[in-house]
Amino acid sequence: MNIKKILSKVDHTLLSQTAKFEDIKCLCDDAIKYKVASVCIAPTHVKRAKDYVGDEMRVCTVVGFPNGYNTTEAKVFETIDAIKNGADEIDMVINLGWVKDAKFDLVLNEIEKIKAACSNRILKVIVETCFLTEEEKIKICELVTNAGADFIKTSTGFAAEGATFEDVKLFSEHVGENVKIKAAGGISTIEDAEKFILLGAERLGTSRIVKLAKEKDI
Numbered sequence: 001m002n003i004k005k006i007l008s009k010v011d012h013t014l015l016s017q018t019a020k021f022e023d024i025k026c027l028c029d030d031a032i033k034y035k036v037a038s039v040c041i042a043p044t045h046v047k048r049a050k051d052y053v054g055d056e057m058r059v060c061t062v063v064g065f066p067n068g069y070n071t072t073e074a075k076v077f078e079t080i081d082a083i084k085n086g087a088d089e090i091d092m093v094i095n096l097g098w099v100k101d102a103k104f105d106l107v108l109n110e111i112e113k114i115k116a117a118c119s120n121r122i123l124k125v126i127v128e129t130c131f132l133t134e135e136e137k138i139k140i141c142e143l144v145t146n147a148g149a150d151f152i153k154t155s156t157g158f159a160a161e162g163a164t165f166e167d168v169k170l171f172s173e174h175v176g177e178n179v180k181i182k183a184a185g186g187i188s189t190i191e192d193a194e195k196f197i198l199l200g201a202e203r204l205g206t207s208r209i210v211k212l213a214k215e216k217d218i
Helices: 001-005 021-034 043-056 072-084 096-100 104-118 133-148 165-174 190-199 208-215
Strands: 010-014 038-041 060-062 089-093 122-126 152-153 180-184 200-208
Touching: 001 010, 001 190, 001 208, 010 180, 021 038, 021 043, 021 208, 038 043, 038 089, 043 060, 043 072, 043 152, 043 165, 060 072, 060 122, 072 104, 089 104, 089 165, 096 104, 096 200, 104 165, 122 133, 133 152, 133 190, 152 200, 165 180, 165 190, 165 200, 190 208, 200 208
Parallel strands: 010 038, 010 200, 038 060, 060 089, 089 122, 122 152, 152 180, 180 200
Antiparallel strands: none
């Protein structure tokens, strides 16, 4: 697979707690140069980053990150605030406690409310697969589909395990036709990136692929 095609599916990510805006600027510069799908950054950097990139790059940010146990009202507020600051895409974390309690109506309602707050912007739903059983993963595919979200996303990258080939394959078999898949967490080689795409991932959350492209002087 052409490396440029892989790069076009990358959400070039920097969510380190200690990231300075100079780091974000470098991330944005590389994102524009390598024509990735978006930059994924913390909410406090969104406004300055969007002012910096303008229409040259999509800006993605996170909501309820990384644990997902914020109230629905807080997540909706975060979403509205992020969009006001210029976010083009939102990656939200579900409430895993509700999943474990089988309170699926609450999970569905929360995703629906955040999708409504997104208006016409892309919503990706982070489900943190390493904490879920296979049965729960399949159920979440149903909820994300029914809620009208645009993507189901494997991981925050902050838990014990990130994306796996098995989970992306499982998602591809169970999400609705209008739901795309984002693999995130631990994607560190071009070969793995290509395999995730071949298994059905439309987006890749990673910082490593752009670094590899720079090393190869692509």
